[in-house]
């Protein structure tokens with residue numbers, strides 16, 4: 518699947534023409550938000566309509582409504598899927614979310630070309646995802662430096678410890694995401710964070726990504742040493758994603774959240 522996504526991105530990039538229209542947005546730092554998290558663990562809440570592993574997650578889909586629920590539930594940052602083909606996302610979703618919230622917004626896509634980084638600035642992103650499993654370490658470092666020069670922060674995501682080691686031999690990313698989901702097989706396991714975090718150099722913020730559904734998952738990744746979590750599906754499946762957050766963190770009980 519990951520290979521299919523990357524092949525599709527290559528086609529999209531061939532047709533990508535950059536406009537000069539840059540969104541006038543107030544930049545918000547993902548790093549700052551996660552180091553000063555509102556809860557005992559930082560929370561990046563994701564807006565994704567569908568995923569390759571699960572299909573459509575949410576029929577009633579308004580990015581602005583979801584974003585305002587997230588904001589009212591005190592998330593630290595919002596991640597927006599912008600990939601159209603596999604996640605039914607859109608760059609416009611990111612732009613409109615950024616216009617309506619006062620939080621850092623992460624562009625979740627499959628960045629394999631520097632044009633996509635410039636485009637991320639144009640659409641109003643504060644940060645981008647760089648996936649270690651689809652980039653050579655030197656290429657990832659180049660993209661990382663380009664992004665910071667353009668005023669974007671990066672969440673550098675890895676799944677395997679080999680990928681992490683390859684990157685950390687070159688440089689130390691400020692924010693490292695450990696994806697609990699293997700993007701080739703879709704197998705997801707929270708324990709993966711425990712395995713990989715041992716190899717993360719001190720000083721980076723660690724975000725545990727994917728498969729977090731319950732309070733005990735939060736407790737586990739916190740115990741493993743993660744600073745933040747990135748959660749999508751669990752909130753997307755809720756009638757009111759904001760209540761989903763409060764329930765996940767044990768801030769309201771199930772019955773109250775149904776009212």
Ligand SMILES: O=C(O)c1ccccc1NCC(=O)[C@H](O)[C@H](O)COP(=O)(O)O
Nearest residue numbers: 568569570700726727728729748749750
């Ligand atoms: O979500 C997928 O099925 C997926 C498939 C292939 C590549 C990436 C994929 N997801 C991107 C993500 O990293 C997740 O959306 C994110 O970590 C949130 O995960 P979850 O809470 O399990 O929705």
